[in-house]
Amino acid sequence: MNAGLTKKYTLSTAIAMVVGIVIGSGVFFKAEKILIVTGGNVMLSVTAWALGGLIMLICTYAFSILAGRYESVGGLVDYAEALVGKRYSYFVGWFMCLVYYPTLAAAVAWVAARYFCLLIGWQTTGGTALSLSAFFMISAFTVNALSPVLAGKIQIVCTIIKLIPLLLMGLVGTVSGLTNGILIQNIKDTLPVSSIAPALAVALPATAFAYDGWIVATSINAELKNAKRNLPLALLAGSLIVIVAYIFYCVGLSGAIPKEDMMQMGEAAVYEAFNILFTPIGSTLLLVFIMISCLGTLNGLMLGNARGLYALAIRQEGPSPHIFIQLDKATNVPVNSAIWGLFVSIFWLLYYTVTSLNGTALQFGFDITELPAVTMYAAYIPIFIMMTKKERQLTAYKRFFIPACAIISCLFMITSAWLAHRDTVHWYVIAFGLIMFIGALFRSSPENRSS
16 A cells, blocks of 8 residues: 555664654753653652653553554554554554644754754844744755755754753753752752642643654655564664653753752743853853754654645545555655644744634644644554454464553543643634544545445
């Protein structure tokens, strides 16, 4: 079913895609939120990151089992189709190309623009940041549309670069915090026992966004060399690298700046921490690395985004399959599908600017950084349930134990998201329902209805 897609990506590209998409803006602008909601306590913050990482690792391991068995076009859409059915896989694919891919791309593009404005000394909100966000998004689209091989190489380079600030903050911040006593004090300061569970409930959805994106790597399974071997390896290796890097960074950040300053400064605390540890010149250089990190994530997201509607069109589903199934003869990229992904991403960028960043502008805004990510965990549950029913050739451990752990992990994340966003989640549910209804209108052929 690959319809002409060539095997152009290697294992290193796939690992870089997992690490590069996951490590992006999330860890840098969610780390201070997690420290704030946990009262600046290091151990509780590490617990939140570890729980979020464990949930991701369990789910990636479950999908690595499926990745070793199924290889077509669309990754997650393949697994949903094989185990649950064509109708369910269609709506999963529709959600991914209308909400999941573009909301992540919009948020990451905006964070990259904010860091660029911070480096240049421009205003980090308003039209300047919005224009830069759109520029970064269009640039990522152009690279992926015109030269997918170059996009894969960029992903590897950006992944290496983006690990630099995480490792430096982890190492230098930890040593500095132990020397000046800040880290020890932040470890000793604890929240009341009654506040621990609510703090973790708010922190976990933030880790969901920071850890999110790994599933995007499965979108290149039809273009990955020896995919049934390399994709499972990439999912597991990439996930472990991310978890270790995040926890190391969190500990280092806690040692760089007193928790009182962290809680007062909010988003600016990360910049101040780098400034304290590495002097203004060093902190500026590291912020450049962070911006590259965000752009690397954006590149990977647009790589998956470009294939979103194509994964439906190849199955003769969605709007105008004959248009979105077309591949460019020179680049072997579904350009029409990529253009669709770009325009939808720009829509969500505008929405993010008007609502999530200016909460008083509209009263029906919801968080597009966390809720779509948690929705994916909900989408995984039917797949894991059917995995226990259909994958009879697997061992009991892989067929029952791993899916059961994955289902529990998904339910845990969904509950945390409800507790954290209960005031706005109803608006998200309304928007979700409307988008799914529109998707149902496009799924109207007799063949699709019969599935």
